[in-house]
Amino acid sequence: SQTIHQWPATLVQPVGSPLSLECTVEGTSNPNLYWYRQAAGRGLQLLFYSVGIGQISSEVPQNLSASRPQDRQFILSSKKLLLSDSGFYLCAWSGAGGSYNEQFFGPGTRLTVL
Amino acid sequence: DQQVKQNSPSLSVQEGRISILNCDYTNSMFDYFLWYKKYPAEGPTFLISISSIKDKNEDGRFTVFLNKSAKHLSLHIVPSQPGDSAVYFCAASGSGGSNYKLTFGKGTLLTVNP
16 A cells, blocks of 8 residues: 655744755655645645656745655755745645545645744 | 635534535636545545546545536535544646646535534
């Protein structure tokens, strides 16, 4: 069966510091991968998606970036965090073993920028 | 421009009764619809989906109805249980292309009272 991992689970960072959140998927190959953010009281906003290694599409202009160095690894980064980057970050996958229409989410990372 | 709308931020239902969660969409290119359930500080869990070629899909206590002419879908939970208390997100995708991006509504908080 497929599993998706995210770490860390929680993170408190000062404004201006860098960020690296990691997501890995097990039990599938060639998944589509996605990064979402849920801000307080808001819905899920798609930030980035990837259909293959090195292929990243950005949905929302911001100071975040994403990379996919391996087939089942997706990384969300920032060089300098802003207060507005606080939120709940979710990684998701879709594809082989499921359906490309159905996305399966990881446990999330709670990021607080102070 | 919100393409997927969940106009009820919250819903309260008695245990054993029916819960009906509603969702409207504006993009006629959407052809696949999903419902997710989310507990606080966890990733969303996929519940049930429906393709635009159907008007009903049932899985245990959960049934999703799709009215394409009205661009409306609903999730029925019968009978409702206290463990169903969570935020429910409606999502939609158009399967054209390779990204299968999901557009989410803002969610409805369901509270099932014992």
